[in-house]
Amino acid sequence: MTIDPNLDATQIRQGVLHLSRRLRAEKADNELSDGQFSVLACLYRHGAHTLGGLAEHERVSPPSMNRTVNCLEGSGYVERAADPTDGRRVLISLTPEGHDMVARTVVQRDAWIDTRLRDLSPEERETLTRAAEIMRRLATA
Amino acid sequence: MTIDPNLDATQIRQGVLHLSRRLRAEKADNELSDGQFSVLACLYRHGAHTLGGLAEHERVSPPSMNRTVNCLEGSGYVERAADPTDGRRVLISLTPEGHDMVARTVVQRDAWIDTRLRDLSPEERETLTRAAEIMRRLATA
DNA sequence: ATAACTCATTAGTCTTGCTAATGAAATAAG
DNA sequence: CTTATTTCATTAGCAAGACTAATGAGTTAT
Secondary structure, eight states, X not given: OOSOOOHHHXXXXXHHHHHHHHHHTOOSOTTSOHHHHHHHHHHHHHOOEEHHHHHHHHTSOHHHHHHHHHHHHHTTSEEEEXXXXXXXXXXXXXXXXXXXXXXXXXXXXXXXXXXXXXXXXXXXXXXXXXXXXXXXXXHHO | OOSXXXXXXXXXXXHHHHHHHXXXXXXXXXXXXXXXXXXXXXXXXXXXXXXXXXXXXXXXXXXXXXXXXHHHHHTTSEEEEEETTEEEEEEEEEOHHHHXXXXXXXXXXXXXXXXXXXXXXXXXHHHHXXXXXXXXXXXXX
């Protein structure tokens, strides 16, 4: 593997990281940490998870995730339920409030982008949309 | 402002956030938290800052930044120096080790992108590079 | 000289990352 | 069926990072 990245890669890294940092500031509840929101987003996108599954998905230890879930439960955004298929497991799912809060954040972020897309030319807009698809592919590679 | 984002915005949000999340996992020192690395990156990009300046840039309180800087100083990545123009201020700057670590991370991230760019067509590659420039603009708007 | 402001630091609290330990439930082995 | 092992969530202890409140030193204004 080469250690000599070219300018394209540098430009792309900067563009992606800067824009993402800006986007991540757009949240419907600014009291939530990034980690907390990430858990909610995962549940929103993929549905209920076991606590261990969440820990694995977020790449943290189960005790850490238990801590995070405790706070989210306290905020009324998630609830715990016993897994009917395995008495050791705990299923975590979004409450209606949690679902609503994530949805509002998604809308807020999309609106943020949408507003700024209006200042772009149709070509620039299409460039971004095309790039988005490519980025999605890269992220899962 | 409309509350009805369209599909373009959604695609862009997902592409950017997913790819950035993947990129942020590439670090030369995996013991560093995102917040710690962000401070180092700021110093790398803009040079020495006052502690208060760093706090403002990272949008945290000065005591929080003091804590973070304490850890980074302990890791040998930053050093404190009195500001010659104002006896109250503390200037934070990268040590050679800190500078080296950030540089290695930048290289690592660019290499990660570069490797994957090779699997793209020239058109796709150009799309991404063009998009990067647009994203940089959006992020600063 | 004094008052007001600026700056970094400490203390206390809560959250989140870790590892170690624990107990309950499930599975495998005898 | 009993016992041993594995799986899972939870608690405890520690360190780091977010906050606010308080403090002391340095600077500026009056």
